[in-house]
Amino acid sequence: MGTRILNFFDGFTSNTTPSTPDVTGSVASPTAITAAGGITPSGFSEEMMYIAGSGGAIDITANPQIVAGTIDGQILKLYGTSDVNTVTLEDGNGLELRGSVLLGANDFIELQWNLTSWAETSRNN
Numbered sequence: 001m002g003t004r005i006l007n008f009f010d011g012f013t014s015n016t017t018p019s020t021p022d023v024t025g026s027v028a029s030p031t032a033i034t035a036a037g038g039i040t041p042s043g044f045s046e047e048m049m050y051i052a053g054s055g056g057a058i059d060i061t062a063n064p065q066i067v068a069g070t071i072d073g074q075i076l077k078l079y080g081t082s083d084v085n086t087v088t089l090e091d092g093n094g095l096e097l098r099g100s101v102l103l104g105a106n107d108f109i110e111l112q113w114n115l116t117s118w119a120e121t122s123r124n125n
Contacts, residue, residue: 024049025049025050032051033052034054034058035061035062036061038060039067040067041076044074045073051103057087058086059090060088060090062093063093064094068113069115069118072115077110078103087102096117096120102125108124110122
């Protein structure tokens with residue numbers, strides 16, 4: 001009797017296609033963030049938001065700084081678009097960060113919702 005080597009993909013089928021993240025704003029037209037208003041994601045499982053401070057540099061004072069996620073594991077990527085209209089996020093008030101982060105032009109942070117807060121998974125700034 002011959003030996004059959006099973007292929008990992010034998011019998012594997014998928015009814016889904018990879019999804020692309022929801023994108024809010026753009027580099028040329030970012031979402032304007034206010035200190036008191038904070039950040040409100042769209043609620044998709046993965047979202048990228050291009051952001052800038054509304055009318056200048058802002059430090060978010062809203063509590064929570066980012067509105068609660070809608071599903072466990074939801075991913076939110078925040079991409080700064082301006083070195084003048086920066087956005088600062090602080091650890092606490094709904095965020096688990098490795099220290100504060102100032103998002104200027106081409107800076108970004110990735111967060112994941114854990115049913116309690118947005119936890120930092122990576123950053124580049």
